[in-house]
Amino acid sequence: MEKTIPAKDRLLKSGKNGLGNEMRGKVLVILCAVIMISVTISITIFLGTKGLQSFIKNGVSPIEFITSTKWNPTNKANPEYGAFPFIFGSFAVTLLSALVAAPLGIGAAIFMTEIAPSWGKKILQPVIELLVGIPSVVYGFIGLSVLVPFIRENIGGLGFSLLAGTIVLSIMILPTITSIATDAMSSLPKSLREGSYALGATRWQTIRKVLIPAGLPTLLTAVILGMARAFGEALAVQMVIGNVRDLPSSFLDASATLTTIITLNMGHTTYGSVENNTLWSMGLILLIMSFVFIILIRYFSSRRKMQ
Incomplete structure (x- = not known):
């Protein structure tokens, strides 16, 4: 037993x-x-140390580096290290792509959650998932093969432009904004809708004056997350933006971003040289901007919790 x-x-x-x-x-x-x-912490310390080498060790002026528009590090007689055109290009394509993608993403989220919740997600959700799964190099290759010739033949310029980079980035960050905005609108309590309808408001009035203000912190978080991705994107933008050293004077002019210049030049510089260190300084600027985006996201998240 x-x-x-x-x-x-x-x-x-x-x-x-x-x-x-x-x-x-x-x-x-x-x-x-x-x-x-x-x-x-290790990445922050390493990038901070390398990024400051050009200012501490090589004597590059931080003010000149940030504000000067002249970039010619290979000139041995009078090298110039002005990164302002690349900083401007990064902020320009990021802000412009956010201006394009934010209304589309938030509008798609409202459509899926408020206008046609029964069949809207069945159509848009697979599309969003498909866009998320496409590699960035594919976006860049499509932009290079289709978008750049279209702009050159129908709008003007060389095709490689700030406009092309903005359109490519807008499509790339659209799924991020749409997904988070959809979650934000879905998480709003039904009592907000029912109370608004009980007071005689129409569906559009409820969306515009009740639901969007209630979900605004999360919607702004979605936009900032999309901007963070756009600011750090390199390969797709590099293929369509033109990668020039000059400031663009219009949407149809070629430009460059911090990420594209780092990608193009890092393999052609000697480790520890002044030019190599200035590229690390650009990486430090990208890291600082990432921290800024994180702080903004935390701020809007805290506002959402306080409501």
Whole structure:
């Protein structure tokens, strides 16, 4: 006959096993958190150290680096390290793409959640998932093959332009904005809609004056996340924007961004040289802007929790 273990002993044994599993799980989770924090701090310290080398070690003026429009680091007699055209290009394509993608993404979210919730998601959700899964190089190649010739033949200019970069980035960040905006609108309590309808408001009045203001912090978070992705995008923009050193005077002029210049020049510089260090300084600017985007996201998230 099998020996019967008393219920009390079984409970004690399972309790000990449970405490052991809980301790192992806690240690694993803490280890993962420590690794993530350590990697983030290490990257920040490394990029900060490398990014400041051009100012501390090589004597490049930070003011000139940020404000000058002349970039000619290969001139041995009089090298110039003005990154303002690239900083301007990064902010220009980011802001313009956000201006295009934000209304489209928020509008699509409102359509899926308020106008046609029964069949809207069945149509738009697969489209959004498809756009998310397309690699950035494919966006760039389509822009290079289709968009650039179209702009050159029908609008003007060389085709490689700020306009082309804006359109490509708008399509790339559209799924991010749409997905988060859809979650924001879906998470709003039904009592807001019911109360508005009870007061005699139409559906559009409810959307415009009740739902959008209530979900505004999360909607702004969606836009900022899209801008963060646009600001750090390199390959797709590089293929269509033109990559010139001059400031653009119109949408049809070629331009460049911090990421495209880093991508193009990093492999052609000597590690530790002044030009290489200035590229690291551009990377430091990208990191600082990432921190700014994160701070803005945290700010709007806190506002959402306070409501």
